[in-house]
Amino acid sequence: MAILATGFLMVGRRSLTALVRFYALQNVLLAGLAFALSEEGHLVFAGVVLLVLKGVLIPFFLLALLKRLAVSHEVESYLSIPLSLLFGGALVAVGFRAGKAFALPGAALPEAVPVAISLILLGMLSMATRKKAVTQVLGFLALENGVFLLALSETQGLPLFIEIGVALDAFAAVVLAGILIRRIKQIFGHLDTARMQELKG
Amino acid sequence: MDTPLLALALFLILLQSGLALWWPPGRGFPWTFGTAGVLLLAAGLHRWLLEAPGQQLSLSGLYLALLGLLYLALGPYLRDYLSHQDSAQAKLNAATIPLFALSMVAALLVPPGYSLVFAWEAMALLGYLLIAWGEPGAQTGARWFLLSSRLSGAGVLLMVVALSLIERGSASLWPLVFVGALVGFGVKAAIFPLSLWLTRAHPVAPSPISALLSGGMTKLGLYGLLLATTFQTKPPEWMGWTLVLLGLAGAVYAPVRGLAEQDYKAVLAYSSVENLNLMLAGAGALMLTQDLRFLAALVFLQLSHAAYKGLLFLGSAILPAREIGRLGGLWKRAPVTAGLTLFASVAAASLPPLAGFLGEWLLFLSFLGAKGLLALSAGMVALAGVLASVLYLRAFGLTFLGSARSEAVDRGLEAGPGMRLGMSLLATFLMTISLFPAFFLPKGISVPLLPQFALFAGLLVLLTLLVWWLKKLQHRSYGTWDCGYTSLEPVMQPSPLGYSEQVLRLFPFVSLRSVPSVGVLDPLEQAYRLVSALYQNLASAFQRLQSGSIHLYLLLQFLALLVVLAVAL
């Protein structure tokens, strides 16, 4: 539930730094869940990787990026905050409704499945409505977390090396995105992806 | 017996394509291409006359002979023609024309399966390249050609696929076979509303290509349709009626539209559409009635059309400009070409005693012999016939007779000896088939014919005597009657549109426009334009999906997920 709450808060807050912090918090919570669920060793390890990579490295990377680029801390969106929240609520409802279908027999933590689905949907919502490049990355990361939670709850986690590979991939994607964000700022002078509409047709 | 002949012919054609890469363009064509033509003509006639009629083997023979005739004429013709082109283009043409010729023969030799579609599409590809490479203005025509070929290819593909599925036991697909055949072969034979490509593509193609396309390739469409009738004991009625109705409509529309055309080669193209649609109507009636006279009519119409239309297009190479309004008096500059063109024009206007009339006469009689409303088609045939004769009267008369309408004519030159030989070969064939038509019908098809030999020979002898007598009489050269004034200008001769204006008034579906500039209002073209505009609008509306907004893209992705999930749950 707390994870979902962080998800909601990520939709609801205006400040970018706060967003990143919530993301870190979400990861910590996820890692905790991983520890809690761990019966074998590998989930612990996965939890540690998650904690280090996503809970610490990525947020720090993002925060540093924000600082360096002197981005205004305002989140810009197609939807106002209340509307975003409302949509988010609706999506969570959908997630919970549909989540039942996703909870496969033999899932490790069937209760978490709807949460994971909701998290994924919320991530997609923020990606599709937030204008700033950084917020899109955050949306993607939230989505990724949802996927991780889903993996955790459905299967007690994927095999270890896969888990690490996935996490590394996510990390690499964020780093790449970070580089791109820096370039976007340099070339366009802003981070508004909604204004990048040169390529069309 | 004809297999080695065919193999040798194919080998020679292929050889020529290869040789073209080393030899200067045009060299070797009379020997390879011409010989291949003779071989094809012999093998084709052998098949057509001796194999059991109504089967693929004998049918293909007729068309092999027809192609052979054209190749025979093109052999010497290309020798001259290519050596006058600029070298890169000539080289390319010299290598590609044989391949194009090969693909047409291949389409006739293979059974209706994958290889037919293959040859069919290869023909389209090569034809496209030959047209497109011709001149910068040929772009639009080439595109039309390519698009229509694709439509035709799709139809043939559908037919072939349905046929092979039927072989595996799904008999309910028969309608699909005939729809495919109708579209696939109909488009290639320029069936009426889908005929616009021909009149766009043929005028802009180089003259020998136009001759091959108009004389040869379009006939393959008719071959296909006749072939389709052999699949089942009797093809469906709807197909016959569709062909008859569309064919007759096209046979009247095309010459009228041609009368509004100012481009000499476009006029020839419209006349091709008229002839082809008349043949399509005949083929449709053949399906409906199974009357062999229709088949005989088709034989003469097609063989003579190949000869005269080939000749006309080959002759058009000497025109210094394509617009009739800038021509006139070319007879003086190129008497041989003009004479041969006149001969072909008489055949094309379906006037006796040439074989074109024989075909039309058979078509008349077989339509009259048909039961019910089909007999009324004779009126349409008559209308098409008289319009065609006016069409050629105008095209030939304004181009070759009278006095020159612009300085362009001064550049006009007589065709070279090879070109003249090529055209004469076609004229000789036309003469042969007009004199001895019975020879070209196999035993299975015995229909009463006109006393062609007596008629032709009689007319020829009398004409020679009369002209000889007239020539012998005393005569002198003097100015044309000018009402006593002395300033008769070439522009006082009728202009191409002026010539046909009154006739066009009778047919309101094609009208002339004088504002803002002189042009033609053609509902068919307008319909095409409308459809194309609608599709373009749809497409440009669709471009909004690719608006550049990443948020829209993500949303689309999301929606797609939801849709798939909805299917899954």
Added chain:
Amino acid sequence: MSAVLLLLLAPLFTGCLKWVKARLQNRQGPGPLIDYFNLLKLAQKSYIVPETASAVFLLGPSLSFLGAVLAATMLPVFPGLSFTGDFLLVLYLLNLGRFFQALAALDSGSAFGGQGSYRESLVAVLTEPGTILALSAVALSSQELSLASLAPLSAQNLLVYALALAALLLSLVAEGARMPVDDPATHLELTMIHEAQLLDHSGPLLALYELASGVKMLSYLALASLLLPLSHVLAFLLMVVLGLAGLAIIETYGVRLRYLRLPDLLTYNTLAGILAMLGVVLRFRI
């Protein structure tokens, strides 16, 4: 046989026409044999070839004449050559003549020749389908598709024959270039159709044209006469007399139609043809 008859009769016919017309118009006029003398005179003259002209210039009168003569050989005024579909050949041989006549008119490079040429084309487009349909209908209603074996007039085919007769007579005035389609006596080039094409042909060439024109008119009369319930020769003579009288009366009391109004008149020809054909196919009776 028929061709010889028509050839011999043609100058007499045109001459008589002039003579009757003159009488109707209370003029003295030339005698009925005038055209024989005319032709003889023309044949002896030398002729002029315009400077722009080509070989087609001679082909025009020659083929116009030969087409008409050959067409006439197939007319069964006297029993002679006859085969299935001969009526089509007759009409198309006449077309052959017209085709070359119009070409030769273009060959002179004059404004009038061109004008005559395209006007003639219009007349052809207007009359030909109707004529062919009408004759086809008559042939169809007789089962045998040849001129010599047309069924005699009867109650069954009365309507068809009447319509066909109308169509044929209309094409007679159109193809023969008589009033109200054309005025053979005009001297104003701008209003001519048939004559405009002959302006540059003189001497023997003109003679050929004149003769061809006469044979052509007689051919149409002969075709029309086949519809009468009399023996062929008798019907033909009757038809010639009737035609003579009719043309003379029209050309005396009638006026020529404006060129642009031609379609209004000649559409009746097409209409008659279509109706005749429908009459056969759907078995209309009166």
Added chain:
Amino acid sequence: MLWLLLLLPLASAAWAYREKNLNRLSLVAAGVPLVSLAIAVLGQGAKNGLLELDGVGFFYLVLADLIFTLVALYARGYWAASHDTHAPAFFAPFFAFIFTTHGAYLTHNLGLMWIFVESSTLASAFLVYHHHNSRALEATWKYLMLGSVGIALGLIGVILVYAVLGGATLDWGEAKGLIGGVNPAGLKLAFAFLLIGFGTKVGLFPMHAWLPDAHSESPSPGSALLSGTLLNVAFYALVRYTSLLESAGLGSYVHKLLLGFGLASVFAAALFLIAQKDYKRLLAYSSMEHMGLGVYALGLGAPWLALLHTLFHSLCKTAAFLSAGNLSLAFGSTDIDKASGSARSWPAAGFAFVLAGLALAGLPPFPLFFAEFQALLLSPAALMPFYLLGLGLAFAGLAGAITQIGFGTPSALQVLPRARILVWVPAALLLLALVLGVLPPAEWAKNIAEVLR
């Protein structure tokens, strides 16, 4: 030995990161895939821990290496002619991309496969970003975002498959054996995510949006790689999963979805094609069309046909993009209007483009025609008209542009590159395609696809 296939490009990538000599780089870039090709031929059917090279993997690996080699050869001439100072930066991602591609084809572990597919996105993002300008940046950003989201959704599918199997295995072969008795509802859900996920990378409508941007902004050798190999990587994953679900008895469900998405992509691509003014985007949309056709073939239950289709498409499309590269070098623009009449001003390049374009349009004697014919033969009668209509519309979209580029009024040539290799590579690809078109290797493909039964 199979590990060598991974280590070789990885090591080269590390080396290329520092290396600045263009000649050496392109030589190695051509050599590495060539050596890999040889290794692959030797190691066909080998199994080595996590890695396994079965028929389908081998097929795609060979195809990819062939294209890598040829593109590298071409790239040498291309970079020399383009005077691009960034040119050496092209090669590190090039090798990284080879690495990920090899990885994806070699592994039979579904999780690892996912990781490699995702890494291929990242590696190729650098190829797209090569020009470092605003357009390239925009394209890369969109590519990265859409691709990552897509692939994350794909991960959900992988997880669900794993869950459905009870966490027993992620190995494709083992999973295929186990999958018969599992919960179909879960598998259906899983496939929905897999289809959207990998479908995004394949470029299916409506997840295709990144595709034209990425293809048009990448330098031409990069575009050729994207279209000739990257799309195949994701397509390969779809092939594997489709086969998996067919084994689970869900064939009809999977086929329905694949047919639907395939046809939708073809129609959408047709509508985009007709309005195109930029020839690289034109080719990109044509990729979308052909991927749609490939997916359609997959949906017909004929994986061999899908394999053939992607093979033929890769050859022809690589030739087309490389020719497009020639044109953009010569005319300095990717506008169709500014490159018209190329067959007159630079016949070799112009004709290569026209022929490649016509090959892509599905005309014989080029091989795509064979694939389309076979697809029609296998289609249910109700879909035949739609299939033909889609093909026809797509063709109409291509025909105009090809004609104009080839034979329109000639536009001004800026430079005429001298390097022969620029023309030889597309010509070689076309020749290969021509041979395959005349002698289509249908039986061979059927044998290869046996693994998927």
